[in-house]
Amino acid sequence: MENNDNENMKCLRCGEEMVTANLLMYPASQPVVQRTRKGLLSAPVQSGTQCLVCIKCGYIELRATQPHKLKFRTE
Numbered sequence: 001m002e003n004n005d006n007e008n009m010k011c012l013r014c015g016e017e018m019v020t021a022n023l024l025m026y027p028a029s030q031p032v033v034q035r036t037r038k039g040l041l042s043a044p045v046q047s048g049t050q051c052l053v054c055i056k057c058g059y060i061e062l063r064a065t066q067p068h069k070l071k072f073r074t075e
């Protein structure tokens with residue numbers, strides 16, 4: 001997954017440059033973040049995620065790849 005929005009992301013803990021990595025789970029897939037609301041008119045909204053890892057201290061960060069998709073229409 002290429003996403004240049006995350007270039008030059010610095011580790012929140014130690015300030016080192018972070019690299020993109022695949023967060024593997026079994027069955028293997030990238031996690032999805034989803035928001036739901038009660039009510040028939042509120043379809044769930046969701047976004048894929050991207051995993052960034054600090055190769056110095058090991059800090060791992062997940063970022064939504066399409067954060068704008070996590071807004072409900074009425075928000």
Ligand SMILES: [Zn+2]
Binds near residue numbers: 011014056
């Ligand atoms: Zn770090």
